[in-house]
Amino acid sequence: xxxxxxxxxxxxxxxxxxxxxxxxxxxxxxxxxxxxxxxxxxxxxxxxxxxxxxxxxxxxxxxxxxxxxxxxxxxxxxxxxxxxxxxxxxxxxxxxxxxxxxxxxxxxxxxxxxxxxxxxxxxxxxxxxxxxxxxxxxxxxxxxxxxxxxxxxxxxxxxxxxxxxxxxxxxxxxxxxxxxxxxxxxxxxxxxxxxxxxxxxxxxxxxxxxxxxxxxxxxxxxxxxxxxxxxxxxxxxxxxxxxxxxxxxxxxxxxxxxxxxxxxxxxxxxxxxxxxxxxxxxxxxxxxxxxxxxxxxxxxxxxxxxxxxxxxxxxxxxxxxxxxxxxxxxxxxxxxxxxxxxxxxxxxx
Amino acid sequence: xxxxxxxxxxxxxxxxxxxxxxxxxxxxxxxxxxxxxxxxxxxxxxxxxxxxxxxxxxxxxxxxxxxxxxxxxxxxxxxxxxxxxxxxxxxxxxxxxxxxxxxxxxxxxxxxxxxxxxxxxxxxxxxxxxxxxxxxxxxxxxxxxxxxxxxxxxxxxxxxxxxxxxxxxxxxxxxxxxxxxxxxxxxxxxxxxxxxxxxxxxxxxxxxxxxxxxxxxxxxxxxxxxxxxxxxxxxxxxxxxxxxxxxxxxxxxxxxxxxxxxxxxxxxxxxxxxxxxxxxxxxxxxxxxxxxxxxxxxxxxxxxxxxxxxxxxxxxxxx
Numbered sequence: 001x002x003x004x005x006x007x008x009x010x011x012x013x014x015x016x017x018x019x020x021x022x023x024x025x026x027x028x029x030x031x032x033x034x035x036x037x038x039x040x041x042x043x044x045x046x047x048x049x050x051x052x053x054x055x056x057x058x059x060x061x062x063x064x065x066x067x068x069x070x071x072x073x074x075x076x077x078x079x080x081x082x083x084x085x086x087x088x089x090x091x092x093x094x095x096x097x098x099x100x101x102x103x104x105x106x107x108x109x110x111x112x113x114x115x116x117x118x119x120x121x122x123x124x125x126x127x128x129x130x131x132x133x134x135x136x137x138x139x140x141x142x143x144x145x146x147x148x149x150x151x152x153x154x155x156x157x158x159x160x161x162x163x164x165x166x167x168x169x170x171x172x173x174x175x176x177x178x179x180x181x182x183x184x185x186x187x188x189x190x191x192x193x194x195x196x197x198x199x200x201x202x203x204x205x206x207x208x209x210x211x212x213x214x215x216x217x218x219x220x221x222x223x224x225x226x227x228x229x230x231x232x233x234x235x236x237x238x239x240x241x242x243x244x245x246x247x248x249x250x251x252x253x254x255x256x257x258x259x260x261x262x263x264x265x266x267x268x269x270x271x272x273x274x275x276x277x278x279x280x281x282x283x284x285x286x287x288x289x290x291x292x293x294x295x296x297x298x299x300x301x302x303x304x305x306x307x308x309x310x311x312x313x314x315x316x317x318x319x320x321x322x323x324x325x326x327x328x329x330x331x332x333x334x335x336x337x338x339x340x341x342x343x344x345x346x347x348x349x
Numbered sequence: 350x351x352x353x354x355x356x357x358x359x360x361x362x363x364x365x366x367x368x369x370x371x372x373x374x375x376x377x378x379x380x381x382x383x384x385x386x387x388x389x390x391x392x393x394x395x396x397x398x399x400x401x402x403x404x405x406x407x408x409x410x411x412x413x414x415x416x417x418x419x420x421x422x423x424x425x426x427x428x429x430x431x432x433x434x435x436x437x438x439x440x441x442x443x444x445x446x447x448x449x450x451x452x453x454x455x456x457x458x459x460x461x462x463x464x465x466x467x468x469x470x471x472x473x474x475x476x477x478x479x480x481x482x483x484x485x486x487x488x489x490x491x492x493x494x495x496x497x498x499x500x501x502x503x504x505x506x507x508x509x510x511x512x513x514x515x516x517x518x519x520x521x522x523x524x525x526x527x528x529x530x531x532x533x534x535x536x537x538x539x540x541x542x543x544x545x546x547x548x549x550x551x552x553x554x555x556x557x558x559x560x561x562x563x564x565x566x567x568x569x570x571x572x573x574x575x576x577x578x579x580x581x582x583x584x585x586x587x588x589x590x591x592x593x594x595x596x597x598x599x600x601x602x603x604x605x606x607x608x609x610x611x612x613x614x615x616x617x618x619x620x621x622x623x624x625x626x627x628x629x630x631x632x633x634x635x636x637x638x639x640x641x642x643x644x645x646x647x648x649x650x651x652x653x654x655x656x657x658x659x660x661x662x663x664x665x666x667x668x
Contacts, residue, residue, distance in 0.1 A: 159386045163393050191415050
């Protein structure tokens with residue numbers, strides 16, 4: 001039971017190096033941009049003075065040029081990091097997906113054929129599809145209903161905070177919370193809430209996470225539990241932004257709450273609704289932590305992101321892992337195109 | 350991709366219904382709505398609450414009876430926390446991982462914040478050729494899943510860059526706690542597109558007169574950036590900072606790949622996932638451990654919720 005604090009010191013030292021590097025890079029950049037141009041400016045001033053004394057030549061067009069140089073340095077860290085960390089790797093991953101596991105020989109489309117023919121991978125693709133359909137639908141639906149409900153309620157802020165709270169919890173933490181809800185004991189009292197409810201209703205306790213296909217849906221519950229708060233907050237803000245006079249006019253016309261919802265609320269919050277669905281779809285496509293923590297992808301619960309991790313980093317199958325990553329990217333594209341079209345329509349409308 | 354103007358927390362239209370019947374109906378309505386929404390909110394919190402109660406119960410109790418029996422037989426102990434935080438070996442040592450989480454998170458928030466605000470300022474207020482294209486390019490990178498970058502980026506760290514047999518950049522060859530640098534690097538890269546997008550939204554809406562006046566007074570761009578722009582965009586910086594903090598603190602995938610698994614570098618999430626895998630029924634450790642990992646983001650979130658919500662409402666797709 002001894003915790004050795006001294007052993008932790010190198011970490012703090014490393015953290016300090018990191019912070020020093022931060023100050024040096026950012027401060028250095030700003031200083032450089034501050035000092036160098038003012039030196040130039042002083043020289044130019046001197047030139048100008050000389051020029052005006054000498055009989056006034058036209059002002060040189062140097063301002064725009066200098067602005068370009070400035071912009072280059074402002075953008076340099078971002079562009080450099082994006083190139084090293086995202087652009088080049090993404091291109092390389094695409095190339096790797098056409099190569100074998102050790103990335104030495106070209107194999108054409110073999111990795112993609114493997115993806116669609118291997119039974120376990122087809123299962124992975126189906127699971128991902130179930131996730132992507134259910135999570136945005138249920139989370140947005142719940143978020144919308146709750147946003148409408150809470151709009152009229154008292155203690156609104158508290159209620160919203162409680163729904164929103166899971167957003168702060170890590171997926172790993174949330175998975176442990178829910179594993180505890182699903183926990184199973186063979187004999188004696190149950191310690192998991194779900195089995196306790198089942199037993200008190202006269203049922204038999206079950207090992208919920210081992211039962212395919214039910215377990216996939218139970219994992220989806222975790223994701224919905226986390227993301228519903230996000231949907232609720234965005235939609236609630238959209239509902240509050242509906243102009244009061246529209247609502248008032250409808251009310252004076254004697255519109256029922258039901259009609260009010262479908263004819264006033266829904267059309268007004270459509271853009272927000274699209275944003276929520278798109279964001280949730282993309283987040284769901286990439287879901288990794290929940291599946292890994294709750295079942296580690298066993299018992300038919302695997303999804304693309306976990307399988308990609310397994311292939312590339314556990315089995316060293318770089319080609320197959322890369323193919324899965326590329327497929328994930330391909331799946332995101334239609335969602336984004338839909339979003340862009342929507343935005344454009346909105347701007348025109 | 351911005352949604353409607355954020356007005357969270359502001360009481361909605363308080364228009365009085367005209368008739369007396371209408372007033373009564375509205376009050377009833379709001380009473381049911383209040384009741385239902387509170388019931389749902391409580392249900393939503395029960396799983397977390399159960400975990401918290403369990404983490405305070407003795408090991409034997411957790412493993413044999415449900416946490417709801419706590420209320421008829423309350424026994425409180427801090428032993429679980431003691432064990433999971435400070436005992437060495439395979440059972441916990443979470444204090445060590447907690448420090449790792451901190452050491453990973455702080456620079457991973459600061460770097461993208463600084464780089465992205467510089468870039469966003471340049472993209473919003475400087476004139477140069479191809480400005481719009483650069484912005485669209487960075488904006489579009491938001492949709493690239495980070496899975497696309499993992500394998501090559503790991504190779505970049507472990508073997509360096511070789512073009513046509515010539516070593517251009519050496520391998521990083523980091524050991525133990527030095528691997529933090531890899532994680533900082535990866536998180537910074539992955540955060541930049543969203544950060545630039547969010548901050549650009551904000552910076553580009555600053556009044557142009559202000560910039561023009563400063564320029565006429567002879568202020569250079571770095572000066573304008575430091576003295577005018579930075580103070581004005583603090584809310585946006587806070588929004589992104591919180592967003593990124595929660596993202597990095599709660600991240601599992603990036604840490605798993607770039608930090609390694611040992612107690613020299615791995616953050617809490619990695620350790621917890623490991624405990625859940627190998628000791629899935631040791632609930633006294635899992636409950637306490639999960640709570641240790643939750644508590645910091647919870648505090649950050651609850652105290653700064655306003656900024657976070659604003660960030661969400663201005664935001665969109667996170668890469």
